[in-house]
Amino acid sequence: MATRKSPYPYWFVLPAAVIFTALFLVPTAASFWFSLTRWDLFTTQFIGLDNYRQFFREPFLIQGLINTIIYAVTTSVTKTILGLLLAVLLTSGIWAQGLLRTVIFFPVLVSTIGVGITFSVLMHPTRGLINVTLAAMGIHGPGWLTDPALALYSIVLVDLWKGIGLATVIYIAGLASISPDYIEAARIDGATRRQMFFRVTVPLVKPATITVVTLSLIGGLRSFDLIWAMTRGGPGFSSDVLASVIYKQYQAGFYGLSTAGNVILFVLIGAIILPITAWFNRKEVDL
Amino acid sequence: MTRRQLYIGIASLIACGLIFVLPFLFIFITAAKTKQDAASLTFTLPQEWRLLQNFIEVIQTRNYMLLLAYFNSTIITVTAVSLLVLLGAMVGYILQRRPSGWNRIIYGSVLAGLMIPPAVVPTIWVLQSIGLFKSITGMILIQVAYGLAFTVLMFRSFIATIPRDLDEAAIIDGAKPLQIFFRVVLPLLKPVTVTIIVVQSIAIFNDFTNPLYYLPGRENVTVQLTLYNFQGQFQTQYNLLFMNILLVTIPPLIVFVFFNRQIVAGMTAGAVKG
Numbered sequence: 001m002a003t004r005k006s007p008y009p010y011w012f013v014l015p016a017a018v019i020f021t022a023l024f025l026v027p028t029a030a031s032f033w034f035s036l037t038r039w040d041l042f043t044t045q046f047i048g049l050d051n052y053r054q055f056f057r058e059p060f061l062i063q064g065l066i067n068t069i070i071y072a073v074t075t076s077v078t079k080t081i082l083g084l085l086l087a088v089l090l091t092s093g094i095w096a097q098g099l100l101r102t103v104i105f106f107p108v109l110v111s112t113i114g115v116g117i118t119f120s121v122l123m124h125p126t127r128g129l130i131n132v133t134l135a136a137m138g139i140h141g142p143g144w145l146t147d148p149a150l151a152l153y154s155i156v157l158v159d160l161w162k163g164i165g166l167a168t169v170i171y172i173a174g175l176a177s178i179s180p181d182y183i184e185a186a187r188i189d190g191a192t193r194r195q196m197f198f199r200v201t202v203p204l205v206k207p208a209t210i211t212v213v214t215l216s217l218i219g220g221l222r223s224f225d226l227i228w229a230m231t232r233g234g235p236g237f238s239s240d241v242l243a244s245v246i247y248k249q250y251q252a253g254f255y256g257l258s259t260a261g262n263v264i265l266f267v268l269i270g271a272i273i274l275p276i277t278a279w280f281n282r283k284e285v286d287l
Numbered sequence: 288m289t290r291r292q293l294y295i296g297i298a299s300l301i302a303c304g305l306i307f308v309l310p311f312l313f314i315f316i317t318a319a320k321t322k323q324d325a326a327s328l329t330f331t332l333p334q335e336w337r338l339l340q341n342f343i344e345v346i347q348t349r350n351y352m353l354l355l356a357y358f359n360s361t362i363i364t365v366t367a368v369s370l371l372v373l374l375g376a377m378v379g380y381i382l383q384r385r386p387s388g389w390n391r392i393i394y395g396s397v398l399a400g401l402m403i404p405p406a407v408v409p410t411i412w413v414l415q416s417i418g419l420f421k422s423i424t425g426m427i428l429i430q431v432a433y434g435l436a437f438t439v440l441m442f443r444s445f446i447a448t449i450p451r452d453l454d455e456a457a458i459i460d461g462a463k464p465l466q467i468f469f470r471v472v473l474p475l476l477k478p479v480t481v482t483i484i485v486v487q488s489i490a491i492f493n494d495f496t497n498p499l500y501y502l503p504g505r506e507n508v509t510v511q512l513t514l515y516n517f518q519g520q521f522q523t524q525y526n527l528l529f530m531n532i533l534l535v536t537i538p539p540l541i542v543f544v545f546f547n548r549q550i551v552a553g554m555t556a557g558a559v560k561g
Contacts, residue, residue: 005464006385006464007454007458007464007467008380008381008384008385008464009381009464010381010385010389012377012378012380012381012464012468013377013378013381013382013389013393015374015377016374016375016377016378016431016435016439017378019374019428019431019432019435020396020400020432020435022413022417022432023410023413023414023428023429023432024399024400024405024410024432024433025396025399026409026413027405027406027409027410027412027413028399028403028405028406028409030406030409030412030413031406031408031409034408034409034412039408041408041411041412041415089295089299092292092295093288093292094288094292094293094295094296094299095288095292095293095295095296095297095300096296096297096299096300097296099300100296100299100300100303102547103303103304103307103308104303104307105551106307106540106543107307108554109489109493109539109540109542109543109550110493110536110539111493111495111510111511111514111532111535111536111539112493112495113495113511113514113515113518113535114314114514114532114535114536115310117514117518117528117532118310118313118314118529118532119310121313121317121328121525122310122313124328127327127328127329128328129309129313129328129329129330132329132330161306161307161310166554169551169554169555170554170555172555173551173555174555211555218401218402221404222404224496225495225496228495229495229515229518243404243496246407247407247499247500250407250408250500255408258407258408259406259407259408259409262404262406262407262408262409263406265404266403266404266406269402269403269404270402273402
């Protein structure tokens with residue numbers, strides 16, 4: 001008998017592999033080469049590391065790099081902490097918790113551009129609802145998006161508004177998977193509410209924490225739409241991040257420099273995400 | 288429920304209403320105002336309700352651009368999601384059923400797809416060299432390429448729960464590989480397929496960055512790009528701008544009402560140790 005063909009032929013993978021390779025892997029690999037050139041899409045001129053040198057020499061490009069890290073870290077940390085606290089609140093049996101979950105989650109599904117435009121109106125320095133409300137309480141509201149020192153953090157707040165629902169539902173799923181036996185055992189041992197949270201809930205919800213931290217870090221590092229809709233990176237370059245720098249350089253026709261930005265973003269994501277996942281996976285849950 | 292739980296519930300609901308519902312109300316009332324009324328940016332009821340007039344006016348803007356955008360976005364979303372489901376299920380199936388040295392390469396690619404930001408200009412270069420830059424077809428293939436990693440992972444873990452005995456029985460009955468996949472396995476994947484359809488549809492419909500790069504030009508406009516274009520044009524017509532935001536928010540809202548459970552299931556995958 002001839003060798004029977006497998007019922008699971010490899011060609012099943014082929015169509016997906018062709019699309020993924022042509023439109024994702026090839027451009028990614030090619031970006032390393034193009035980042036070393038002066039490039040107008042038709043002709044390339046090899047210029048070595050000049051694009052990278054320029055990137056780290058121009059103050060506004062460095063600012064973009066720093067802003068990217070600030071943006072990713074602040075959104076990720078706040079989503080992780082607030083997401084867990086909200087999830088604990090919304091699984092504690094309070095009144096209308098199903099409705100509350102729905103309301104908090106819905107912004108996740110809404111168009112980022114729509115959210116960005118809405119909040120840039122609400123954050124208008126003199127006529128926006130936020131500052132009008134603050135003024136009614138006798139507080140002089142800041143120029144949320146017009147103050148260069150504040151703009152980036154105002155966008156972080158909106159990102160939090162839009163994304164907290166996702167972190168919360170992930171944590172709710174994580175909390176639901178904790179065996180009631182642990183909670184019961186801790187209660188019998190006389191654990192306080194505080195001990196219960198830090199010694200039982202936090203360690204056992206670790207898979208959810210890993211998901212929230214990595215998802216929000218990757219999302220934060222790549223973030224573009226919200227920033228573009230709200231400030232276009234301004235005022236000045238104060239809320240520029242790598243993704244918006246990449247777009248601006250692309251618009252200006254500096255394709256090599258734009259691609260170098262892409263490579264830097266790629267390396268940055270790798271340098272942040274890989275050690276964090278390794279660290280999470282090594283550290284065992286100790287009870 | 289204790290009295291305490293009731294009070295905390297009420298307090299949370301008020302806070303939630305102020306923080307999460309108010310912005311949507313603001314969108315709605317601004318979309319119903321007259322031009323002058325909306326320009327004040329205040330949170331007050333419209334002096335004159337013009338919901339229908341604003342709706343018609345925003346549809347007619349720039350020679351019915353919004354209708355064209357809805358048409359384009361629908362074509363892109365439906366085609367890309369169909370391809371994703373079909374191709375993603377096939378990869379997940381082989382990955383789960385036929386362990387081999389190739390699996391490491393596939394897993395590596397999936398991980399790369401989830402993490403690495405797409406290299407935009409080189410992608411434009413590839414699209415241009417195969418004649419698909421600025422085309423709906425190119426946009427569809429891009430969405431497929433970017434959505435595959437997540438789709439394959441979802442399918443793979445779901446297929447692991449389907450007993451191999453079913454395949455074996457079909458093999459003994461003389462079924463060919465394609466028949467086994469389409470007649471036996473694919474119908475059983477319905478729950479995860481619904482989740483993927485819903486989650487990916489929303490992601491692709493809401494996508495702004497990729498059409499911005501790969502689909503410039505008026506005739507290829509997508510829904511999210513109209514918002515971006517109108518943001519400049521409607522600087523003095525907030526009522527129309529917010530009517531547009533309202534229209535863009537409605538499709539996800541409808542999907543959410545019907546598929547809340549599937550969306551949450553898809554987005555929380557991985558949160559539980561598996």
